[in-house]
Amino acid sequence: MYIALTYNVKKEDEIINKTLVKEASKYLNENIVKNYPERIDDTYAEWDSQDTIEAIADSLRKSGNDVELIEADEYAYSKLSDKKPEFVFNVAEGFYGPSRESQIPSILEMLNIPFTGSDSVTTGICHDKSRCKEILSYYKIPNPEFFISNGSLNGYNKKFPIFVKPLHEGSSKGIYNSSVANNEKELKREIDRIRKIYNQDALLEKYIQGKEFTVAMLGNGDNLKVLPIVEINLAEVPDGFNKIYSYEVKWFFDTRENKLDIFKCPADINKILYGRIEKICKDAYKVLRLRDWARIDLRLDDDGVPNIIEINPLPGILPNPDDNSCYPKAARTAGMNYEQTINAVFNEAKKRYNLI
Numbered sequence: 001m002y003i004a005l006t007y008n009v010k011k012e013d014e015i016i017n018k019t020l021v022k023e024a025s026k027y028l029n030e031n032i033v034k035n036y037p038e039r040i041d042d043t044y045a046e047w048d049s050q051d052t053i054e055a056i057a058d059s060l061r062k063s064g065n066d067v068e069l070i071e072a073d074e075y076a077y078s079k080l081s082d083k084k085p086e087f088v089f090n091v092a093e094g095f096y097g098p099s100r101e102s103q104i105p106s107i108l109e110m111l112n113i114p115f116t117g118s119d120s121v122t123t124g125i126c127h128d129k130s131r132c133k134e135i136l137s138y139y140k141i142p143n144p145e146f147f148i149s150n151g152s153l154n155g156y157n158k159k160f161p162i163f164v165k166p167l168h169e170g171s172s173k174g175i176y177n178s179s180v181a182n183n184e185k186e187l188k189r190e191i192d193r194i195r196k197i198y199n200q201d202a203l204l205e206k207y208i209q210g211k212e213f214t215v216a217m218l219g220n221g222d223n224l225k226v227l228p229i230v231e232i233n234l235a236e237v238p239d240g241f242n243k244i245y246s247y248e249v250k251w252f253f254d255t256r257e258n259k260l261d262i263f264k265c266p267a268d269i270n271k272i273l274y275g276r277i278e279k280i281c282k283d284a285y286k287v288l289r290l291r292d293w294a295r296i297d298l299r300l301d302d303d304g305v306p307n308i309i310e311i312n313p314l315p316g317i318l319p320n321p322d323d324n325s326c327y328p329k330a331a332r333t334a335g336m337n338y339e340q341t342i343n344a345v346f347n348e349a350k351k352r353y354n355l356i
């Protein structure tokens with residue numbers, strides 16, 4: 001099949017936003033600021049590396065497809081309408097606005113080109129964490145209580161500690177050790193940080209302190225599979241830091257050279273809890289109308305109830321097992337190598353369009 005891979009590629013080790021680095025440095029640990037200045041700029045943190053893009057394309061080629069790379073830049077519409085691929089494998093995260101992950105899906109819907117993954121409505125909803133939580137709450141799927149603040153706290157019944165994060169970012173952008181606010185002063189400082197650095201409202205959530213899991217989902221309808229659950233081993237977070245999977249942990253502490261033993265897969269939990277997590281993830285997948293694949297993050301609250309933290313309709317898929325990447329890790333545990341994983345997602349999408 002003639003297919004296109006739509007993507008955004010990371011610009012490596014280039015500091016783009018000096019103001020961000022200056023502001024962010026005020027909130028990060030001083031050793032991090034001193035030792036890794038080039039990793040503070042998170043402008044392109046959500047985007048894929050050239051290696052990942054090539055590995056996805058190679059996997060699709062190996063299963064007999066003719067693959068064209070189409071960068072999801074401002075010319076994406078013309079390129080897609082000129083080339084008219086028969087199918088698109090989409091991993092483009094986009095750049096501008098809260099609905100940036102919906103832009104390629106919208107273009108493809110307009111051009112009537114079939115593509116992998118969720119539609120433009122679902123990707124947009126999931127990228128605005130509060131909209132996603134509103135739907136989960138309507139269907140009584142547990143998720144931490146929340147409040148959106150533009151600086152005002154009127155009408156908010158504060159109970160510390162409070163977790164503060166940007167309303168619409170991914171890859172732990174803006175989620176620092178300082179995101180756990182223990183008092184009014186820290187809370188205001190974090191809301192202010194998110195306004196200054198990300199120019200957006202802050203999502204204030206109940207801080208859920210129990211075990212953390214991430215769950216890779218594959219398929220649709222009655223054939224939806226929950227891949228082996230990954231537990232995030234937060235005991236690996238260095239002493240003196242909050243037990244959260246923060247930007248510091250993902251981008252400073254857990255590197256290829258100095259790998260943390262951050263995943264346990266399958267999670268070492270009892271069958272009842274395992275089944276409960278699977279059920280919550282399947283329910284969430286259904287009510288949000290996710291398609292083909294997704295990754296769902298959860299944490300246990302004080303009563304041991306799994307709460308959904310957020311949903312990623314475009315999960316990260318780093319090819320090298322030396323880089324910790326949750327979806328490929330879960331797939332490997334299920335017996336699929338990288339090539340099989342990519343093609344499994346593609347096959348699920350093709351089945352949905354009755355193309356196989």
Ligand SMILES: Nc1ncnc2c1ncn2[C@@H]1O[C@H](COP(=O)(O)OP(=O)(O)OP(=O)(O)O)[C@@H](O)[C@H]1O
Nearest residue numbers: 144163169170171172173205206207208244245310
């Ligand atoms: N309400 C909360 N209570 C406790 N910890 C939380 C809460 N919200 C987020 N976290 C912690 O912060 C981490 C990052 O948060 P979240 O998953 O919302 O960010 P993200 O940038 O969308 O992540 P991803 O890299 O998965 O796209 C979580 O993995 C978890 O450890």
Ligand SMILES: [Mg+2]
Nearest residue numbers: 171172297310
């Ligand atoms: Mg997450």
